[in-house]
Amino acid sequence: MSTEKFEDRKARIVLQQCLSARLQVQPKSDTEEAQFVEIGRGLIVYICFLKGSTSDTVSKMVKAALNTRLSANDEGKLVSILELPGDVLIVPQATLGGTLKGKLMQYHKNIDKEEGKKLYDEFVQSCNDIVKQNNPNVSVQSGTYGNRQVFRTDTNGPYTHMIEF
Amino acid sequence: MSTEKFEDRKARIVLQQCLSARLQVQPKSDTEEAQFVEIGRGLIVYICFLKGSTSDTVSKMVKAALNTRLSANDEGKLVSILELPGDVLIVPQATLGGTLKGKLMQYHKNIDKEEGKKLYDEFVQSCNDIVKQNNPNVSVQSGTYGNRQVFRTDTNGPYTHMIEF
Secondary structure: OOEEEHHOOOOOEEEEOOOOEEEHHHEEOOOOOOEHHHHHHHEEEEEEOOOOOOHHHHHHHHHHHHHOOOOOOOOOEOOOOOOOOEEEEEEOHHHHHOEEEEEEEEEOOEHHHHHHHHHHHHHHHHHHHHHHHHHHOOOOOOOOOOOOOOOOEEOOOOOOOOEEE | OOOOEEOOOEEEEEEEEEEEHHHEEEEOOOOOEEEEEOOOOOOEEEEEEEEOOOOHHHHHHHHHHHHOEEOOOOOOOOEEOOOOOEEEEEEOHHHHHHEOOEEEOOOOEOOOHHHHHHHHHHHHHHHHHHHHHEEEEEEEEOOOOOOOEEEEEOOOOOOOOEOOO
């Protein structure tokens, strides 16, 4: 992979295992309580699209997130989240596209917000289809694109991984 | 930065804001309960050293982690964790050095365990010195190198950032 360069990157995901996680999908308003989604044992997928990302990038990201052997099963063997099987929580995280410049992070490599929203929806839909087809009893949850991701998690070891596309 | 290549990377950190976090530093044994460290509002720093990392890399990492303006203060302005001021939790996370190969992550770019432990200790010591000199009332906590990082966190928006060195 010696010819790959930083500027060729089109997307980035960070993956963490969890025992449970809860994410706010609607902040509290004057009239309504905040709304949350929750998952049990499974995989948290933070995702960020950079300029140049396409539906093809989304397919590769979904494949990597769902098929990579990152989850320790009860026997301690590494299996994919589909094989576990476990829940999936998708967290839009535009900050992941930042690059450090002095004391500030800059986000000019990030994709336009509208395009990002479209690709994010594709990612969520595709994950949901594949995970549910594999096992209808597991849960796929996702955060609201563009919102602040108010969030808590409990893990038995996050095994944090980062994959670029 | 068009000449930078993937193989030049020497280390990677992932940064997340938190309202609180708790990390196991000693697993439960036959004779003793598990031991944990905790922080309040602050910054979680997951760190991973790759081959070629040196004390010079550690200095750059500490500088970036402590001085980059990633924390929203009470007025919503972005300030560094030193300026906030907030607590720091350092989590060794060798999995962050993985690269995807088929359905498996490979870790052959990671530094030797002994060398990594030495640089990790330098990172923790340096963060502790700088943070405490800046404000003796904040807390710097760190995980046990090589252990499973049993962990929970609560955030008001993790603002996940990744920085490479």
